[in-house]
Amino acid sequence: MDTDVQSFAVANLLRRPVAVETGCFVAGFDPATTSPYVNYATPRPGTRPTDRDVAALIAAFRARDRTPRLEFAPDAAPAVAPALRRAGFTTEALHEYLVCTPATLTLPAPEDRPTGLPVVETPFTDEDFAAIDAALSEAFTGDFAASPEGVARLRRTEENGGAVRFVRAPGGGCAGAASCSAPAVGTAELTGVGTRPAHRGHGIAGSVTAALTDVMFARGARSVWLEYSGEGSRRVYERVGYQPRGTRLYLTLEE
Structure with missing residues (x-):
């Protein structure tokens, strides 16, 4: 892999x-x-x-x-x-990556949550993409600021063979989202799975991950891979069917 x-x-x-x-x-x-x-x-x-x-x-x-x-x-x-x-060059990070295949994908079932599963949507409007960019900026605690450029990158992902999916917040806007690149050489990378702090614990990350993974398999990908940021997120991905398969190294040359 x-x-x-x-x-x-x-x-x-x-x-x-x-x-x-x-x-x-x-x-x-x-x-x-x-x-x-x-x-x-x-x-x-x-x-x-x-x-x-x-x-x-x-x-x-x-x-x-x-x-x-x-x-x-x-x-x-x-x-x-x-x-x-x-x-x-010095080591910035070493991350384990997880892989899901059609044989391992487990889609959430309604009975998994008594209150029902989050409704996963596809963004269409400028307002949708801007809400997703803002939600991910908040979810990742300032690693990047919401911006028109970020909105444009999300739209390009959706328009160029990849996919963006989100769960709408009860009062409007975005509660959580993720994106997946267009497949290449039989696989695709799922990135930026983020949920606003006020909406965590309601199955949003698992729902958007499963939905995006399913979309990529429907488009011909044989696998989808991602990296995780902690044991909590790893458990979310493993419930969807992701399994550890290797590592990715990040190296940087500082000034």
């Missing part, structure tokens, strides 16, 4: 507004934001980068005034991390 996840990472970055191929790396940039979570690179599976390859990659980031940063599955390219560390 590591090779599938890494091949997907390459294909997904090539979809970015600005995609740069340098040596054995692919970097994806979005001129609308300086966020390192949007602007980063990844290696091709099985590659063995030279010091010159790494230097060229760093130069591509510096030319765009972005911090050199990579996300990848280390077991799919074992020679990459040592080459990057020689150039001064």
Whole structure:
């Protein structure tokens, strides 16, 4: 699965507004934001980068005034991390990823919750996308600010073969949401599962995760993968049918 996840990472970055191929790396940039979570690179599976390859990659980031940063599955390219560390890259994080397949997907049943399951919707209007962006900003406690650029990225996801799903708050707006990239090389990445603090504990995260996963399988994906932020969220995903399959490494070159 590591090779599938890494091949997907390459294909997904090539979809970015600005995609740069340098040596054995692919970097994806979005001129609308300086966020390192949007602007980063990844290696091709099985590659063995030279010091010159790494230097060229760093130069591509510096030319765009972005911090050199990579996300990848280390077991799919074992020679990459040592080459990057020689150039001064340090570990930002190491995350386990979980995978769901059609055989493991478990859709929530109404009897799972006496008060009923949250109603999962597809956003259509500008107001829907803006409400989702605002809700995710609050859910992730300021990791990113709600913005027109964030709204535009969500809309592009929905319009370019991916999917965004949300649960509407009782008084309007968005209680929680998530998005999933368009499938590539047989798999898709589900990201940004977030619920506003006031609406947690009502099954929203599990419902949007299951709905998005089901949509991707209907579109031909053989698997969907995601990363989790804590044991609580891991349990939510495992109930839907996600299982641990590998790790992803984040490396950054600080100034």
